[in-house]
Amino acid sequence: AAAAAAAAAARAASSQPQRDSRFNEVNDSDISTFEGMLGATHVLRDPSDVARYNEDWMGKYRGSSSTVLRPASTEEVSGILRYCNERMLAVVPQGGNTGLVGGSIPVFDEVVLSLERFHNVDDFDAVSGTLVCGAGCVLESLEHTANEHGFVMPLDLGAKGSCQIGGNISTNAGGLRFLRYGSLHGSVLGLRAVTGAGDELDLLTTLRKNNTGYDLKQLFIGSEGTLGVITAAALALPRASASVQTAFLGVRSFEAVLQVFQLAKQHLGEVLAAYEFLDRDSLELTVQHVPGVRDPLDDPLPFYIVIETRGSNADHDMEKLEGFLETGMETGAVHDGALAMDGQQASSFWALREGITEALRRAGPTLKYDLSVPLPILYELVEVCRERLGDAGDVYGYGHVGDGNLHLNVIAKDSVENVRNVLEPFVYDWTGSKRGSVSAEHGIGQMKAHVLDRSQTAASIALMRQLKGVFDPNGILNPYKVLV
Amino acid sequence: ANVKMSMKEEACSVVKTGVSRSRQGFAMRVLVGIKRVIDYAVKIRVKPDKSGVETANVKMSMNPFCEIAVEEAVRLKEAKHASEVVAVTVGPKASQEQLRTALAMGADRAIHVLHDDPLEPLSVAKVLGKVAEKEEAGLIMLGKQAIDGDNNQTGQILAGLLDWPQSTFASKVEIGKDGTAQITREIDGGLQTLSVKLPAVVTADLRLNVPRYATLPNIMKAKKKKIEQLGVADLGVEVTPRISIVEVNDPPVREGGVTVESVDELVTKLKDEAGVL
Numbered sequence: 001a002a003a004a005a006a007a008a009a010a011r012a013a014s015s016q017p018q019r020d021s022r023f024n025e026v027n028d029s030d031i032s033t034f035e036g037m038l039g040a041t042h043v044l045r046d047p048s049d050v051a052r053y054n055e056d057w058m059g060k061y062r063g064s065s066s067t068v069l070r071p072a073s074t075e076e077v078s079g080i081l082r083y084c085n086e087r088m089l090a091v092v093p094q095g096g097n098t099g100l101v102g103g104s105i106p107v108f109d110e111v112v113l114s115l116e117r118f119h120n121v122d123d124f125d126a127v128s129g130t131l132v133c134g135a136g137c138v139l140e141s142l143e144h145t146a147n148e149h150g151f152v153m154p155l156d157l158g159a160k161g162s163c164q165i166g167g168n169i170s171t172n173a174g175g176l177r178f179l180r181y182g183s184l185h186g187s188v189l190g191l192r193a194v195t196g197a198g199d200e201l202d203l204l205t206t207l208r209k210n211n212t213g214y215d216l217k218q219l220f221i222g223s224e225g226t227l228g229v230i231t232a233a234a235l236a237l238p239r240a241s242a243s244v245q246t247a248f249l250g251v252r253s254f255e256a257v258l259q260v261f262q263l264a265k266q267h268l269g270e271v272l273a274a275y276e277f278l279d280r281d282s283l284e285l286t287v288q289h290v291p292g293v294r295d296p297l298d299d300p301l302p303f304y305i306v307i308e309t310r311g312s313n314a315d316h317d318m319e320k321l322e323g324f325l326e327t328g329m330e331t332g333a334v335h336d337g338a339l340a341m342d343g344q345q346a347s348s349f350w351a352l353r354e355g356i357t358e359a360l361r362r363a364g365p366t367l368k369y370d371l372s373v374p375l376p377i378l379y380e381l382v383e384v385c386r387e388r389l390g391d392a393g394d395v396y397g398y399g400h401v402g403d404g405n406l407h408l409n410v411i412a413k414d415s416v417e418n419v420r421n422v423l424e425p426f427v428y429d430w431t432g433s434k435r436g437s438v439s440a441e442h443g444i445g446q447m448k449a450h451v452l453d454r455s456q457t458a459a460s461i462a463l464m465r466q467l468k469g470v471f472d473p474n475g476i477l478n479p480y481k482v483l484v
Numbered sequence: 485a486n487v488k489m490s491m492k493e494e495a496c497s498v499v500k501t502g503v504s505r506s507r508q509g510f511a512m513r514v515l516v517g518i519k520r521v522i523d524y525a526v527k528i529r530v531k532p533d534k535s536g537v538e539t540a541n542v543k544m545s546m547n548p549f550c551e552i553a554v555e556e557a558v559r560l561k562e563a564k565h566a567s568e569v570v571a572v573t574v575g576p577k578a579s580q581e582q583l584r585t586a587l588a589m590g591a592d593r594a595i596h597v598l599h600d601d602p603l604e605p606l607s608v609a610k611v612l613g614k615v616a617e618k619e620e621a622g623l624i625m626l627g628k629q630a631i632d633g634d635n636n637q638t639g640q641i642l643a644g645l646l647d648w649p650q651s652t653f654a655s656k657v658e659i660g661k662d663g664t665a666q667i668t669r670e671i672d673g674g675l676q677t678l679s680v681k682l683p684a685v686v687t688a689d690l691r692l693n694v695p696r697y698a699t700l701p702n703i704m705k706a707k708k709k710k711i712e713q714l715g716v717a718d719l720g721v722e723v724t725p726r727i728s729i730v731e732v733n734d735p736p737v738r739e740g741g742v743t744v745e746s747v748d749e750l751v752t753k754l755k756d757e758a759g760v761l
Contacts, residue, residue: 147527242541248697296697314543318581325700338697341585342545343525345697 017446017480019108023090026067026111030087034069037079042117044068053112056105057098057159058361058368061446063106065092072117074192074200074231080113081229081477082198090476093225095167096138098159100368101445103224104167107480115166118231121145123206129237130189130206135166135230151237154181158354166230172222174441176354179402180273180310181238184221190234191217196227196472206234219467224443225478227471241310243317244273246346247325249337250301254379257303257401259333261375264307267324271311275402278304279382282356282398289359293351296338305337305401306353308346356398360409365416367393369408369427372437378406381430385410385423393419405440428454449484512622512659512682514557514566517612518550518586520579521632534731537632546582549627551589553688555695556657557625558590565659568592570619574611576600580711587706588698594711595619599723605637607723612638613645614719621683623665628653628687639687649680653689 034043044050045067054063071077084091090110097104106112118134121142126149133142140160143153155168157175167173169191172184181187190205203217220228251257257277264272278286280302287293311317321339328334340346360366373381382397385408389395392413399407408427412419428438432454439448439455452461465483468475522528523543531538546554560566571586572595573579583594597611616624629636636652643650651667655675658666659682669676670689698706716723744750755761 242543244543249700297699322703326704329700329704334700337700339588339700339703341551341588341698342548343523343543344548347525 017107017484020090020475020479022088022474023110023476023479024088025109026089030083030089031067033083034067034080037076037083038069038071042070042072044070050112053094053097053114054105056100056102057162058100058366060365061102061105061107063092064109065106065112066109068112068114070114070117074194077113077194077229077231078198078200080198081194081196084111084476085196085198085474088474088476090479092478093166093170093229095135095164095170096159096162097167098163099167099171099445100370100442101439101447103171103443103445103447103478103481107446110479113229115164115229115231118166122232124149125206126150128206129239130234131237132190132204132206132232132234133165134232135164135169137165139163139165139168146237147240150240152177152240154187154235154238155184158357165233165235169221169230169233170223170225171443172441174400174403174405176274176276176350176400178400178441179275185218187236188217188221188233189236191220191230192232193217193220193228193230196474196477201228204232204234208236219471222443224445224482226468226482228477241273241312243309243311243314244346245309245314245317245321246340246349247307247321247337248296248340248349248352249305249307249328249334250297250299251303251305251333252301252335254303256333256335257305257379258375259331260305260328261402263324263328263331263333267327268309268320271309271317271320272307272402273310274306274308276306276353276399277401278306278353278356278398279379279396280304281394282359282396283352285363285396286352286355286359289362290351290355293348293355296349296352297336299336301335304352306349353398356396356407356409360396360411364411367410367412367416367420367423368442369406369410369423370399370440370442371406371408371427371431372404372440373406373431374434374436375401375404377434378404381406381427382408384430385427388422388426389419392422400440403440425451425454431455444482446481449480449482452482512560512566513568513570513619514560514623514625515612515616515619515621516550516554516557516569516571516586516591517608517624517626517638518554518571518573518582519547519627519630519632520544520573520575520582521547521630524548524631530732530734534733536729536732544578544581546585547627547630547632549629549631549688549690550582551585551627551695552690552692553625553627554586554589554591555693556654556688557623558696559693560623560657560659561590561592563659566623570595570621572597572612572615574599574603574608574716583711584703584706585698587709587711588703589696590702591709593709595714596711597714597716597719599716601725603723604725604727605633605635606641606726607721608638609641609645610721610723611716611719612642614721615714616642616646616683618719623659623682624648624685626685626687628689639685643685646683646685649678649684650686651678651680651684652687654686655689655691657686657692 050068053068091113092106092110093113094104095115115136118136121133123132129151155175156177192204193201309317386395393410396409399405428451437455438451523545529538557569561569569591571591574597626639653670654667655670656668667678
């Protein structure tokens with residue numbers, strides 16, 4: 001037991017997994033079986049076809065899977081998983097592959113189960129705003145469909161052009177509308193999923209209220225494809241707002257960011273839809289790397305806020321917004337700002353916030369930390385990291401401050417490893433000590449499996465392992481992720 | 485090709501006697517016409533009865549080319565070529581929002597000619613002409629066209645009614661000291677530079693400038709600026725429409741492309757389906 005504990009500690013410390021020898025390698029007989037199930041076109045073997053499924057969006061992780069399966073029905077997914085259980089083949093479910101914690105790609109030679117062919121919208125009830133669709137639907141195209149009917153998706157994130165709703169749900173994605181529409185735990189009404197053992201679970205109801213036993217769908221939301229594979233979802237969509245107003249504000253300190261947040265909640269109340277912040281360095285980097293983006297204000301300021309309201313009455317909302325902005329300026333909390341006068345200006349303000357991720361990727365290899373931290377000290381960690389790093393790297397702070405979620409990003413000047421050693425596990429330990437979350441919205445994946453214990457107790461993790469054993473007895477689904 | 489041309493004989497003669505003290509030069513008042521339209525980013529929906537497009541609950545904004553015109557007018561004032569910028573619009577009560585935007589961008593005051601129904605370019609030009617005379621404008625700036633009608637007529641008709649020179653599709657505006665202006669226009673063959681005698685009508689094209697954002701201090705200041713209300717009747721203008729819209733339809737839906745398996749299949753499709761062989 002001591003040896004096992006030491007081995008676990010060594011693994012956890014290095015966060016480098018070893019290939020689990022219980023898993024077999026894919027052989028020709030397996031390929032024939034898969035081809036029999038799906039047709040040869042949907043069993044990818046050519047290395048050039050399979051390459052993109054093996055690498056994550058950031059180019060940080062690369063697996064060595066030889067096989068990608070593309071089923072088109074829940075039945076096929078069930079068949080695949082049952083077979084993989086018999087043959088002890090590890091499987092990675094994959095949606096849009098835009099995750100930032102290495103959760104959606106193989107670590108070794110796991111078979112990739114792509115949900116890309118589940119791109120059908122099955123039903124949309126324009127009265128209730130209930131959408132039923134396949135897990136492979138791209139978020140942005142669902143947004144367009146919703147807009148046509150006068151609704152919006154309850155979530156929005158920078159990856160919307162590529163991410164799929166199944167992946168969003170499996171990771172309980174947050175994003176820019178979280179402040180207004182809440183978590184997917186609330187917006188998802190039902191799911192169709194296949195457990196790791198290969199059993200189909202039909203939880204695909206469109207009912208708003210259904211207190212009949214344990215709410216199993218909640219376990220699939222946020223478990224990052226380790227308990228089952230989601231194939232379809234039913235979502236409650238909010239109505240599109242007649243009035244959407246966007247403002248870009250500049251303030252002189254992080255305290256001011258928080259003061260203005262209080263004012264916003266007070267004056268804007270129920271029409272406040274988004275409250276994001278970014279620091280000066282993030283703005284400059286984005287202006288530098290993303291074409292067509294510029295600083296809307298005349299003088300440089302240390303912090304900026306993107307604020308959005310959504311309501312049913314433009315006059316009403318403008319009145320509230322102008323009242324809020326006037327008070328902000330009178331109290332001195334808001335130093336300067338601009339109000340978008342049309343849709344294009346609104347998009348340009350959002351581009352300053354949403355473009356940061358792209359800008360970081362272009363600027364260099366980025367270390368990303370996604371943390372929930374108590375609001376008063378949310379930016380403290382950024383300053384502390386800057387001090388610790390000195391010249392070794394540049395630190396950027398931005399994020400969903402309205403949700404208490406900091407995105408801390410670091411670009412190393414020279415050695416990424418050096419920077420990583422300085423920052424890890426320091427950033428996680430610091431966050432844990434403040435009772436924050438080591439992963440506010442990005443999830444655990446393979447990146448943060450070794451620091452799960454900073455935000456969850458041993459008893460909780462033990463219970464999670466038990467549940468894993470219930471849904472995926474052989475542990476074939478997304479191994480080396482979340483619980484290791 | 486950069487072609488120097490003159491509009492009329494009178495216009496191309498450069499006045500050598502220095503700064504004019506009349507309506508041009510230091511005391512020049514710029515009148516900017518703006519229009520409230522459906523926001524550029526909104527997806528347009530045709531009404532079920534095909535009488536027009538859906539405007540209920542749809543986001544409305546200042547026409548993008550009008551924004552550019554306002555920006556240019558404000559820049560002229562900042563460069564001391566103009567002494568005052570007056571924004572004017574003809575439209576329903578809600579159009580005041582767009583006048584507030586113009587004021588927030590730097591216009592000094594605004595005029596709202598109240599009229600609930602949409603107006604044709606001829607009617608708008610007549611109204612603007614009366615306002616220009618009333619305000620003794622030395623320069624009128626408009627957007628080249630509104631994104632709802634895409635008519636591209638108002639500026640031209642207005643110049644004709646006032647018998648003023650016109651420079652449409654302006655991508656550069658330079659005010660001279662001699663009561664003239666040099667305007668670079670975007671035309672099919674490239675760029676054309678005109679020298680016009682002021683007062684004149686100039687319509688703004690996309691590349692004239694990038695409009696500034698309305699910043700908070702200016703939005704607050706704009707609240708104190710005056711918006712004068714006028715009726716079409718006050719100006720003595722008759723605006724009965726001469727054109728009626730018969731029907732509005734969506735553009736035909738784009739058909740998806742088809743992949744063919746062989747050259748033979750391609751030829752068959754071109755012959756039998758597309759009918760081009």
